[in-house]
Amino acid sequence: MVNKPTSKALSELRAQVMPPGLTSGTSQYVASAKGAFVYDVEGNEFIDFAGGIGVMNVGHCHPKVVEAIKDQAEKLTHTCFMVLPYEPAVKLAQKLCAITPGDFPKTAIFVNSGAEAVENVVKIARYHAKKTGIIAFENAFHGRTQLAMTLTSKVKPYKFGFGPYAPEIYRMPIAYCYRCPFNLEYPGCDVACADHLNYFLITHTAPETTAALIVEPIQGEGGFITPPPEYFSKLAKICKDNEILFIADEIQSGMGRTAKMFAIEHWNVEPDLMTVAKSFAAGMPIAAVVGKEEVMASIHPFGVGGTYGANPICCRAALAVMDVFEEENLLQQAEALGQKVRKRFDQFKEQFEIIGDVRGLGPMLAMELVKDRETKEPADEAAKALVQSCLKKGLVILACGTLGNVIRILMPLNIGEKELNKGLAIMEEGFTEISKK
Numbered sequence: 001m002v003n004k005p006t007s008k009a010l011s012e013l014r015a016q017v018m019p020p021g022l023t024s025g026t027s028q029y030v031a032s033a034k035g036a037f038v039y040d041v042e043g044n045e046f047i048d049f050a051g052g053i054g055v056m057n058v059g060h061c062h063p064k065v066v067e068a069i070k071d072q073a074e075k076l077t078h079t080c081f082m083v084l085p086y087e088p089a090v091k092l093a094q095k096l097c098a099i100t101p102g103d104f105p106k107t108a109i110f111v112n113s114g115a116e117a118v119e120n121v122v123k124i125a126r127y128h129a130k131k132t133g134i135i136a137f138e139n140a141f142h143g144r145t146q147l148a149m150t151l152t153s154k155v156k157p158y159k160f161g162f163g164p165y166a167p168e169i170y171r172m173p174i175a176y177c178y179r180c181p182f183n184l185e186y187p188g189c190d191v192a193c194a195d196h197l198n199y200f201l202i203t204h205t206a207p208e209t210t211a212a213l214i215v216e217p218i219q220g221e222g223g224f225i226t227p228p229p230e231y232f233s234k235l236a237k238i239c240k241d242n243e244i245l246f247i248a249d250e251i252q253s254g255m256g257r258t259a260k261m262f263a264i265e266h267w268n269v270e271p272d273l274m275t276v277a278k279s280f281a282a283g284m285p286i287a288a289v290v291g292k293e294e295v296m297a298s299i300h301p302f303g304v305g306g307t308y309g310a311n312p313i314c315c316r317a318a319l320a321v322m323d324v325f326e327e328e329n330l331l332q333q334a335e336a337l338g339q340k341v342r343k344r345f346d347q348f349k350e351q352f353e354i355i356g357d358v359r360g361l362g363p364m365l366a367m368e369l370v371k372d373r374e375t376k377e378p379a380d381e382a383a384k385a386l387v388q389s390c391l392k393k394g395l396v397i398l399a400c401g402t403l404g405n406v407i408r409i410l411m412p413l414n415i416g417e418k419e420l421n422k423g424l425a426i427m428e429e430g431f432t433e434i435s436k437k
C-alpha cells in the first residue's frame, strides 16, 4: 500500500510492480476529473484536451452518466448476457442501430474494447463473405491484440517484436494529401489514390479472396489524416462492385467527434459494418460491432460473445451518453466548437512556421509540425516539446501521427468557453516557446 498518494511515491511503487512497456505520457497521477478538468493527487488542475484518447466527448463524470452507473450498480452488475440476458443491452442495440448511418436493417453486438470490436468485425466479415483477405491502410491504427495489431500500420512501438502477425492482411496507401503517396496534388489528382484500389485488387489480392476493407474515416493515431470528399464513395463503389464489405472503424472518429454522429457521414457512405468504442460510454469499457442485419445474421449461435461483453453498467452508461447527445444538442455544440478551434489553428499556422498543415473535420482537428514547410521534414521532437510545455502550464494535449509530429485535440464537445480559451492560449504560449528553440 502507498501511504501517501503523491505522484512521486506512486511513480516509485509503479516502477517496482508494473513493467516499463506499459508507459504513461506524464508522471502526474490523477485523482479526479469533472467536465474538461482533471486533478492530480497533489490537487493541481489541468484542462483536458485529450479526453483519455478521445473517450470523453460528453466530458468527465457527466452527472447523467454517473447517475446511470450508480443506479445500475445497485440493481445488477453481471450475469453474462449469454447466460441471463437483460434490458439495457437490448435497448442499447436498438439505439445504436438507429443512430448509425445506413437506411437498412441493422443489428449490433457488444464487446469490451476497441481492439475486441475490430477482432469481431473481421471474424463476422470473413464468415459472411466466406473469404479471408482483409485490406487495411498505411497509417492505420486498429488496436493491439494480435489481429488488430496486424491491421495497425506503424511498426514501432505497436508491432515491433510481437510477430508473427496474422495472415491475409493487405495494406494499401491512404489519401494523405499533405504527403501524397502518389506525389500528386488534390484536386488535380482526381483522387487517383481511391482508383488505385482497382489496381491493388490485381497486384496484392483478388476480389474472389477479399472479404472486407477496413478503414478509419479520419485516421486517429495515424495523424488525423482526412481524405478528400470524393474518396470514400469511390472506395465504397469499388468494394460493392467486387463484393467486398466496407468496414468503417469509427472507434476514435465516432460519437460526435467530427460534429456528425459518425465521421463517415461526411462522405455520405453507408458502411456494411462499423466498430464503435471510446466515447460510446464515457470511459466505461464497452465497444460495439454494428452492421447490416444480413451480414451480422450469418454467424452461427454462440459464434461471437464473451464473459463481460454488454456489461449492464456499461450499457446504461452508453445509453446515458446517447441521452446527453440529445438533451444538450451535442452535435450542434461540436459544430460550433470545431469552427472556433479551426479558426484559431489557422491563425496559429499564420503565426508559427512550424505548423505545416491544419486538418480534420468538426472538432476532430490536428496540426502537423514540420521543420521546413518546403521539405516537410517532420518536427517530432518539437511536437513532444509542445506536449510537455503545455502540460507544465496545465493543459493536456496529445501528439500522434506515424511520424510522431502531429498535435491533435480531443476535448469534450461541451467544453466551456473559458477553459477552451485558456487551453488555446496555453497552446499559443507553447508554440511561442518551441518556436524560439
Ligand SMILES: Cc1ncc(COP(=O)(O)O)c(C=O)c1O
Residues within 6 Å of the ligand: 053, 113, 114, 115, 116, 118, 141, 142, 143, 144, 216, 220, 221, 249, 250, 251, 252, 253, 277, 278
Ligand atoms: C480507430 C481505432 N481503432 C481501434 C482502437 C483500439 O481501441 P482500444 O484501445 O479500445 O482497444 C483505437 C484506439 O485508439 C482506435 O483509435
